[in-house]
Amino acid sequence: MKEITLRPIGVIRSPHQQPTGTPIQSAYAEGIQGEVILDEPYVAALADLERVERIWLLYFFDRARAWRPRVVPFLDDQERGLFSTRAPARPNPIGLSVVRLMSVSGNTLKVDGIDVLDGTPLLDIKPYVPAFDAHPDSRAGWLDSSLPSGRELADTRFSGAESPHGGRR
Numbered sequence: 001m002k003e004i005t006l007r008p009i010g011v012i013r014s015p016h017q018q019p020t021g022t023p024i025q026s027a028y029a030e031g032i033q034g035e036v037i038l039d040e041p042y043v044a045a046l047a048d049l050e051r052v053e054r055i056w057l058l059y060f061f062d063r064a065r066a067w068r069p070r071v072v073p074f075l076d077d078q079e080r081g082l083f084s085t086r087a088p089a090r091p092n093p094i095g096l097s098v099v100r101l102m103s104v105s106g107n108t109l110k111v112d113g114i115d116v117l118d119g120t121p122l123l124d125i126k127p128y129v130p131a132f133d134a135h136p137d138s139r140a141g142w143l144d145s146s147l148p149s150g151r152e153l154a155d156t157r158f159s160g161a162e163s164p165h166g167g168r169r
Contacts, residue, residue: 008121010038010107012059014114019063022154023115024074025086026097034099034114036122038107050104054128055111060121061093074154095120098128 014034016022023029036057038046049055066089072078073085088095095116102110109125 006123008060008123009042010036010122012036012057012116012120012122014116014118016117019117019154020156022117024154026099026113026115029113029115031112032114033110033112036109036111040107043107046104049101052101052127054098055101056126056128057097057099057116057122058124059095059116060123061088061090061095062121063117064088064090064093067091094123
């Protein structure tokens with residue numbers, strides 16, 4: 001199979017310094033603001049973004065533990081298949097969050113609803129399009145019986161081990 005190389009296009013800045021206590025999803029991070037700082041070659045790609053209300057951030061879980069095929073996710077007490085969860089310990093540790101875009105100024109996006117650790121490498125930005133991205137009547141498997149769980153902040157279950165990706169998570 002062909003090797004894939006991804007390069008960060010910027011960095012995500014947030015008040016979250018460690019995984020424990022960080023909101024587990026952006027829906028639980030309303031009112032928490034951060035910044036997305038793009039590298040200079042990508043600034044022109046921000047044209048027309050200021051009129052978008054929400055954006056998808058795709059990023060690299062650079063401090064995630066090594067992947068496991070089965071995990072106990074934050075919203076459950078049972079072990080589940082990794083791909084039925086949003087746990088950060090993935091074969092390709094790519095995360096995604098939908099955040100509210102507050103402003104665009106030069107290479108800096110001000111965002112609200114940030115659930116990402118400070119210093120996380122940014123891989124891409126895409127507009128959130130309700131007609132494409134919202135499917136509120138879809139089944140979510142085991143999550144259907146777990147939501148709302150009252151668990152909105154990360155605990156230690158995915159942190160503390162050396163990461164194969166160059167850090168701790």
